[in-house]
Amino acid sequence: MDKAQQDALKKAAGIEAAKLVTNGMIAGLGTGSTVRFLVDELGRRVQEEGLQFTGVTTSRRTQEQAEGYGIKIVDVDDVDHIDVTIDGADEVDKNFDGIKGGGAALLWEKIVATNSNKIVWIVDESKVVDTIGAFPLPVEVIPFGAGHVIKKFEAKGYKPVLRLDADGKEVRTDENNFVVDLHLGRIDHPRELAEDLINTVGVVEHGLFLNMVDTVIVGDPNGPRVMTNGNK
Ligand SMILES: O=C[C@H](O)[C@H](O)[C@H](O)COP(=O)(O)O
Structure with missing residues (x-):
């Protein structure tokens, strides 16, 4: 798979996941190249459709991107709950164990994730593996x-x-x-x-996120595929 194909799958997963954010929600926004597509779509909806939600970001990079679209961003300590956090991942296996941190954001990502009611990951199909660990x-x-x-x-x-x-x-x-x-x-x-x-x-x-994620949206050439974790 070349980079353009991989980006198309990441974008499809990001656009699909953006549908989970609705008016009035507090949403955690992850970090990375896949999340960039998510934030682009949320920004579009804020600007074109009047979507109103509050974001909690997991890195300064995501905060800058989101605020550039006029998305309201608050500190994690200024909210009493987070409805859903949508983030990328470097690898995930069938037990919903994953590796994160390829973009060095693992600490803030884990803090936001562990304070979220629901965690959703968006990945392209190359990230779904039998055994994690090939990714450092x-x-x-x-x-x-x-x-x-x-x-x-x-x-x-x-x-x-x-x-x-x-x-x-x-x-x-x-x-x-x-x-x-x-x-x-x-x-x-x-x-x-x-x-x-x-x-x-x-x-x-560390970047091991073990059985934390509820749903994984996989960018697949046949359209976004949803994997639901039944063991949480
Ligand atoms: O520190 C970075 C994060 O854990 C990312 O979510 C992860 O590395 C996936 O990033 P990307 O979507 O760029 O592959």
């Missing part, structure tokens, strides 16, 4: 002592790589932390791994 698992790490965290990961065989930008500088998250990507190949025991990562001092959060 992002882990958000405090800069102080990050070298020691990386050494601990190396000793455990996690194959960590500190994420750098195009200029060779450490990527910083919206909380000014580093991202370490674990090149695991496959993750057979995601719950044990999640437990180990979150108990490592210096780790703020």
Whole structure:
């Protein structure tokens, strides 16, 4: 699949998911190239159809895009609930375990997700996998002592790589932390791994989102396909 085809599938999933946002809702808005299509569609509806909703964003990038359309954005601490959060994902398997954080937004995404009544992911079909882990698992790490965290990961065989930008500088998250990507190949025991990562001092959060999502909208060449999680 070339990039244009993949973008078409992402866009179709984003437009389909935008239908879930209706007047008066508080909606969490994720981050990434798929979510950009969602926000474009929501912005269009705000401007052309008078849709009124309040957004809670998971990154400064999404906030800027949404506010550019005149979408009202508030801080996560200024709402008492979030009706639905729509976000992208890097991988998701049939158990609805997924990896997120390819765009370094995993921490805010997990905070918004865990405070949402419903979580929806929008992905193209290439993200639906049998076993997660081919996509390097992002882990958000405090800069102080990050070298020691990386050494601990190396000793455990996690194959960590500190994420750098195009200029060779450490990527910083919206909380000014580093991202370490674990090149695991496959993750057979995601719950044990999640437990180990979150108990490592210096780790703020990891990109394993295990059985959190309610619905996955998959951009498919035959039209958007919906996968519903019956185990939540
Ligand atoms: O940190 C970024 C997020 O978790 C994204 O939602 C995820 O990486 C998917 O992004 P994209 O839609 O660009 O593939």
